[in-house]
Amino acid sequence: MADMGGAASANSATEMLEDGVRRRDWIHIAALSTAGVGAASVLIPLVTQMAPSADVLAESTTDIDVSAIQPGQSIKAVFRKQPLFVKRLTPEEIAAAKKDDSANMRDPATLAQRTKEGHEDILVTMGVCTHLGCVPLGAAEGENKGDFGGYFCPCHGSHYDVAGRIRKGPAPLNLMVPEYNFTTDSVIRVG
Template identity: 45%
Template structure:
């Protein structure tokens, strides 16, 4: 007999054995199902369901199972521990936030050299009448003009209501003889020249802006008057620029 014939014969025998065993297994399954249907209590005797109602054995899905064995022995002690942990982590978080904000404010605050220039004291006794002095304050030039009586009269008699930036001279000075303002042109930020221009005040050669003896824009592209910084007279002959 050849090898192919032997393999075919072996496969036929194995298939026959499987077909012969199927009826017996099917019969056993049918028998087991019949036993379960005839006596349900016997098949579930070893299971205790949490969803039973009394002695009837019917299922009740509204019954809540008991989880007592999963709970801790002292529920009050657990709550105290939880509150303690929440409070401790909350305190640590607050301390961290405080330290972060404090470091941020320290880094953003002005340095010592900037604070040193926040205020500038000027001795006015050294400025003669009719002269200009330029000082540096916060990186910007400041013009201090000791005006004469004629200059004060000319500044006060100007029809300021017709100017492009209407402002009376009294709003620009604390003392009529002292004019203090930033030396920055309001057009493009150049530094005007003192005692020059068509109005006896300041002239910006960059684009031809003219300011009068009160620092008001009178001619050229400058849209606004020269800015007046915050200052205060500490004494009669001493002024403090800056706040």
Template identity: 45%
Template sequence: MADATGDTHAEDTTRRDFIFIAVGSAAAIGAAVTVWPFVDQMNPAADTRALSTTEVDLSAIPPGQQIKVMWQGKPVFVRHRTPEEIASAVRDDYAQLKDPQFDADRLKQEDGQAGKAEWLILQANCTHLGCIPTFAEGVYHGWFCPCHGSVYDTSGRIRSGPAPKNLPPAPYVFMNDTSIRIG
């Protein structure tokens, strides 16, 4: 008789354990199914993801010219610099600057690779109050913010005026020789 009771008790324990595991698994799956829509709604919308990158055709920009493109709702300057502008920027690497930075450091791509010296891709908001500077004005032949008088050189570095920092480079990568992807 003792043997029969022991076997029944061991069998009940095994069934009970199985039932607990099955109910716990069903509850976990039910909780995950319930929570997932709340987690998923925190992802960016499709229109926001579409604005996360911008591709630019560089073949349409002649040397000495620039275009302004929009990336994530912000303006970005894509400048095709002339050899004179590049030489001026490199020459001013050791000038008295508010926010010292070498021209070569401002050309780094998103992946950390060195950029091409003739292409300068900058976020186009003045670091003082967010105005959009104009090009080819000012003493340093770079950008000039007409709102408060900040003057930037041909590398987008602040040279005079109230702006505290250089125009920040936009994150970009060369797709091929004639196009870049910003963002």
């Protein structure tokens, strides 16, 4: 019986000890969490003062005059802090893109679906590879345009065609076409 009583008090002491440890841990964790929240609440205002708010950024638009872009040329612009490519396709590139509309593609889309009616020679895409976000080559004179004559991402070898469609390499999707409209025959508003 004495042994049983000893065992019972030992168990009780162990429970108390464990309970005590748990309590201390909880107080410790609670204190850390409070400190963490306090630090975050100091940092966030500093960061938000330095950057445009998400609302402002999300609603921002970019106007681009495309009249100076010659057939076969692309320009690089910036839209919401990310690279944007605007390309004027040559008649040969338009024909090649249409010919490939029915090709077996990873992310099927026709040239007409990726351009505006009456402006199929103007291709507007984000300059951000859909694999891991590198900026593809091909927009500037003399850059590698890849095996399909559009854009080539040197990071891991993704090849996009003249319509910015993924044709080879690890990228899962076509170069993204952002929301945009022609505000005049020669100006687009992106966003």
